[in-house]
Amino acid sequence: KAGVTQTPRYLIxxxxxxxxxxxxxxxxxxxxxxxxxxxxxxxxxLFEYFSETQRNxxxxxxxxxxxxxxxxxxxxxxxxxxxxxxxxxxxxxSFSSGSYSGANVLTFGAGSRLTVL
Amino acid sequence: AQKVTQAQTEISVVEKEDVTLDCVYETRDTTxxxxxxxxxxxxxxxxxxxxxxxxxxNEISGRYSWNFQKSTSSFNFTITASQVVDxxxxxxxxxxxxxxxxxxxxxxxxxxP
Numbered sequence: 001k002a003g004v005t006q007t008p009r010y011l012i013x014x015x016x017x018x019x020x021x022x023x024x025x026x027x028x029x030x031x032x033x034x035x036x037x038x039x040x041x042x043x044x045x046l047f048e049y050f051s052e053t054q055r056n057x058x059x060x061x062x063x064x065x066x067x068x069x070x071x072x073x074x075x076x077x078x079x080x081x082x083x084x085x086x087x088x089x090x091x092x093x094s095f096s097s098g099s100y101s102g103a104n105v106l107t108f109g110a111g112s113r114l115t116v117l
Numbered sequence: 118a119q120k121v122t123q124a125q126t127e128i129s130v131v132e133k134e135d136v137t138l139d140c141v142y143e144t145r146d147t148t149x150x151x152x153x154x155x156x157x158x159x160x161x162x163x164x165x166x167x168x169x170x171x172x173x174x175n176e177i178s179g180r181y182s183w184n185f186q187k188s189t190s191s192f193n194f195t196i197t198a199s200q201v202v203d204x205x206x207x208x209x210x211x212x213x214x215x216x217x218x219x220x221x222x223x224x225x226x227x228x229x230p
Binding site for chain 2: 003033035042043045048056058088090092102103104105106107108109110111113
């Protein structure tokens with residue numbers, strides 16, 4: 001059974017550019033969550049998608065956006081990159097029901113490491 | 118607001134020692150879930166254990182055990198007879214009424230041969 005796949009694994013951008021990260025969840029998982037990991041702030045929740053709808057959102061500026069496709073694959077986009085956006089971006093999928101639940105066990109991908117110069 | 122505190126930042130032990138990782142949480146939810154995840158150098162967080170707020174029974178699973186105490190809002194995790202492969206960053210996390218997890222800052226565990 002394939003795990004959660006994130007692409008690209010590493011990327012370097014300059015300030016002001018935009019970036020799109022991709023996540024393919026485990027087959028059958030309908031929920032995809034995104035987290036940002038930095039040394040200073042740790043793991044912070046970005047957003048969660050379920051059945052192509054954003055179900056929950058963290059406290060990040062509007063430059064951070066995402067979407068989910070009908071096959072549950074998800075993308076997140078960061079526009080007008082800032083130096084502080086340098087981080088490991090982790091995607092996680094879960095076999096979630098239609099209701100909100102903090103019980104979901106998340107399966108994480110290896111992450112996309114973004115460096116902003 | 119939910120909060121998870123992992124007061125220990127780094128722990129170093131010698132192989133075969135037992136090690137306990139501490140976790141204290143805050144939540145106003147009556148139903149919640151507590152997790153431990155492990156992040157090896159490869160970067161991928163790996164699920165270890167989950168506990169719900171109504172089940173304070175402590176269990177042992179192989180070399181892992183956990184101690185959940187609602188009275189002190191603690192969810193500590195113990196590795197018995199540690200091995201070098203246990204070296205990783207360990208995160209405690211709290212899941213509440215919505216679908217997001219709140220993570221602690223993590224504890225870096227180094228197991229020396």
